[in-house]
Amino acid sequence: MNSFFKSIGLYNSLTIDLNINSSELTKRLMKVTYKTNTAFISLEKDTTIPTRFEYRGMIDVNSFTIKRRGRLFDMNRSNPVLRGTISDKNGTSSVSVEFFPSGFQILNWIFILCFCFVITYANITGDKQDVMFAVVASVIAITQYFILKRGISRGKYEFERELIYIAQKP
Template sequence: MNDFLRKIHLVKDISIQLPVSKIDFIQKFRNHVDQSDLSFVPFEVFQSSRNEYKGNISNNSFELRKRRKLFDTNYSFAKVTGHFTEENNQLNINAEINGFRKRMLLFLGIVVMFYSIFLFASLFLGSDSTVPFFILPFLLFHMSLMLGIPYFVIRRSVKRMIYDIERDLHYWVTKN
C-alpha cells in the first residue's frame, strides 16, 4: 500500500541538511512547534497559538503537522515523520511526508460501493432496458470528480508541506 501511495505522490520522502547541532535543533523545534500527540481535536481551529505547527520530538525523531486554522484554505492534511542524525556539525534529516490517512479508506470504500451499486442497478435492474444513454457517462464523470478532487487536494497538501517544512526548518536554524 505504501509503495502505491508513493507512486501516486501521496507519500514523499525528503532529505534536509541543516548547519546546526542536534541539541540546538531540538530546542528550536520545541520553541516553534506546540507539543501534541497529533490525535484528532474537534475544535482545533478555535485554539490560539503563535506556532504554525504542532507535534512532538524525541531524541532522534519527530512528528509534526500544520495547525488547522479558521478559514484556512491550505487543507493541511500532510503529516511529517522524520529521523535526524548529527554528523560533522551538520544535522541530516530524513523525513516522510504522508498525506493519506487510514480513515480515507472508509470514504473510498463507501464511494466505490455506492457507484458499484448504482451502476449495477441502473444497467441490470432497469425495467425493459430503458435506461437513458446519458446515465453511464454522467455517472463516470461524477465518480471521477468524487474520487479525483480529494486526490488532487491531498497531493497538493503534500507538495505544499514539502515546501513549507524545508523553508521553515532553514528559517528556524538561521534565525537568532
C-alpha cells in the first residue's frame, strides 16, 4: 500500500540522527504523547485530551505509531499518521519515520471521487448536459487531494522540528 501512496504523492519518509540515546528519546516522546489505540477513531475526542500532549498513539521500546492531535477550533484536520522506528548507534539514536494519511482521510477522499464519477456519469447519460455539477465535483476531489498532500509535508516538517526540540531539551 505504501508504494501506491508513494506513486500518488501521499507518502513521505524521514531519517534523522539525534545526539541522544534511544531510551531517553522514547521517554521524552512518551511525555508528549497521549496513549490511545492506533485506529485513531476512539470514543475520546482530540479536544478532550489534556493540552500538554501534542500527539496521540502508541509508543513501544523501538517503534511508534502516532498522530498529531487536533485542537479546539483547529482548521488543519489533515494530520498524517506517523509510523517510525528508533534505533541506537553508539549513543546516538536514528529515527526513521513514515508519513501517510489515515484510513478515514483516504476513505473520505474515495467517497468524494465516487461522488465525482457518479455526477459525471449522470450528466453524460442524462438528457440535460449540465457541466457545472461535474466541474464542481472535480474541483472538490482535486482540492481534497492537495489538502492531503500538504498535510503530509506539513506533518513531516513539524515532526522533524519536534524531534530536534525533544533531543535538545535538557
